[in-house]
Amino acid sequence: MVNRKVSLFEKRRAARVFAVLLLVVGVTATTNLGMHASADDCAEVEVIVARGTHEPGFLGSVIGDPLYDTLLQTLPVSVDAYRVNYPADLLDPASLSRGTQDLTDRVIQQSAWCPDQRFILVGYSQGAAVVHGVLGTGIVTTLPGIYPLPGDLQWKVAAVLLFGDPLRLIGWSVPGHFGWRTADYCAGGDPVCGGGIDPTQHSNYGWAMWPAAWFAASRV
Secondary structure: OHHHHHHHHHHHHHHHHHHHHHHHHHHHHHHHHHHHHHHHOOOOEEEEEEOOOOOOOOOOOOOHHHHHHHHHHHOOOOEEEEEOOOOOOOOOOOHHHHHHHHHHHHHHHHHHHOOOOEEEEEEEOHHHHHHHHHHOOHHHHOOOOOOOOOHHHHHHEEEEEEEOOHHHHOOOOOOHHHHHHEEEEOOOOOOOOOOOOOHHHHHOOHHHHHHHHHHHHHHO
16 A cells, blocks of 8 residues: 555656656747747847836827838838836936846847847937937946946947937937937927927927938938
């Protein structure tokens, strides 16, 4: 009786071990397939969007979503998009830091998987400040927890598109070597980027979608 119980226990343990091994193999196989799929299915350009403060929409209803739709119609290369994962909340003291970290990490990760991929960086309002931090704009890099893009990856930034940029209001622009790759749009009357007196203009950027897309296309 004892031997039968031991035998049954051993069989059950062996079955559990076999099931775990199958699970591990399955997870590994799935992961490897995903890794190969990512490496083999690289868009030529990735649009990385840092949305504005509390901006709804996936990439951002004011800028990111309509701009991406326009870029899909304009760029002569394959394109995909990534939404920067950060709070986009002015009341969160880590918001800007987390935005720069996620954006920089994304470029590093994608550069490893897709060595030939280039990037269009898009920032709206607070998101524009995130992009400034990634590019190394001086006043932003003095803030704690900012993660600038490594120098050896800066060439991969094909274009920079900024909208309602608060740093523009105080006279700061991107570092010089990004200047020719950058377009900075400010609506007339926008108090955030231009010192205007009409807050509604801070979300009035539909007019800039095609000029921004054409600019990006000229830099890709």
